[in-house]
Amino acid sequence: MEESTRSEQPAHRVPRRAVLRTALAAGTGGFLAAACGPGGDDDASPFTGERRTGEHVLAVKVDNVAAARPQTGLQHADIVYTEQVEAGLSRIVAVFASDIPATVGPVRSARESDIELLRQFDRPALAFSGVQGKLLPTLEAAPVLLLSPGELSDGYERDPGRRAPHNLYLKARRAERAADDASAPRDIGFRFGAAPKGGRATDQETVRYPAARTTFTWSADRRRWLVAMDGAPARSRGEGRLAPATVVIQYVTVRSSRFHDSSGSVTPYTETVGSGDALVLRDGKEYEARWSRPSANGGTTFTEAEGGRRLRFARGQVWIALVERKG
Incomplete structure (x- = not known):
């Protein structure tokens, strides 16, 4: 499998700062404007407070049972969420924007509560392995750009060294290129800076x-x-x-x-x-x-x-x- 490395911004893309200026000039509203400088720095990422921001929000459902570990690509995520799933186990929603690795996984299926969680990112892309049929209409109606293997057949690969279902991996840079309509990072409420007093x-x-x-x-x-x-x-x-x-x-x-x-x-x-x-x-x-x-x-x-x-x-x-x- 391809090794994960630090990604570079493609030369043909519009800089994030220019995107924000254009959006503000068009009057897209205060919530996006608030994304500038959540840590007091107009160029800072609203997700990490660091200088790199990225252009599209890519969320990936990642397996988190023992057979899926060690996972790939999680250290590049801006935000990692863990949530409870069936049988009292946990699963991960990894959110990427500033640093898209080559590979992320193993990828697993989406859940209904992912829709609510991801609404705060506007219209992010979501990479997942599948979903049960009864949930599919609800997921398709949500403001999420769906990137399952059915929609992005060349965006996934199987690791022959692992057993299914813990061996499906996302080609994350391929997915990010396919997610050109996904929303850009915006303020979701985080603030960064010096440690508070006390604690x-x-x-x-x-x-x-x-x-x-x-x-x-x-x-x-x-x-x-x-x-x-x-x-x-x-x-x-x-x-x-x-x-x-x-x-x-x-x-x-x-x-x-x-x-x-x-x-x-x-x-x-x-x-x-x-x-x-x-x-x-x-x-x-x-x-x-x-x-x-x-x-x-x-x-x-x-x-x-x-x-x-x-x-x-x-x-x-x-x-x-x-x-x-x-x-």
Whole structure:
């Protein structure tokens, strides 16, 4: 399989800054305008706070069971979401924009709650392996550019060294080229900058799903949170340990959806519109926070639990664990 490398902007594309100026001149509204400088820098990515922004939002459903590990390409994602699926396991939605790797995977199927989660990105592209027939009309009607193997037959490949269904990989740069109509990165509520005052020193935090767990351990040397899954170090194939700059544990409502898998297990629905508590990990500290997303087409704001000030993230990859709320 092709090795993942840092991608370069194609010469024929319009610079992101010019795209924003054109959109603002056309009066596309304040929400897009707010994407400029979420960390106080007009050129910063609204997803990472770093200088590279990218031109299209590409979300990929990534397998997260033991047979799928180590995954490929996750260290290049701007945002990594984990969510509960059938049998109490977890699955990943990886969001790419600033750095499109050669390969991402293994790719798995979409879920109903992905539609709500991805609405905040406007009209992103979504790469997924398939979806059950009853959900397909709802997914096709959603504001998402669908990139399944049926729509992008030359955008996927099988790894002969792995067993199905854990061996389907996305040719992510091919997918990004095919996603020319996908939305550009915009403000989804994140803010970046210096660490807030206060917080509690911590070197480890574990997120638990009914049949899976993810542990984040602070590395002072790397200034990152090292990820472990089910007790084993989480690595990206050929590129080392997964290590986001900021971890958000977002407590949400997880309820039963209308669907179930082939074995009869009910598919959970993770609600990401509403409000609730969160825990933000950055720079070796944890901060009690609140999250709020009043509508599906708006972003999610994170504020300090005391005082209500916007809580700034560390610049770099953001990992958001969507976990069933306490109580």
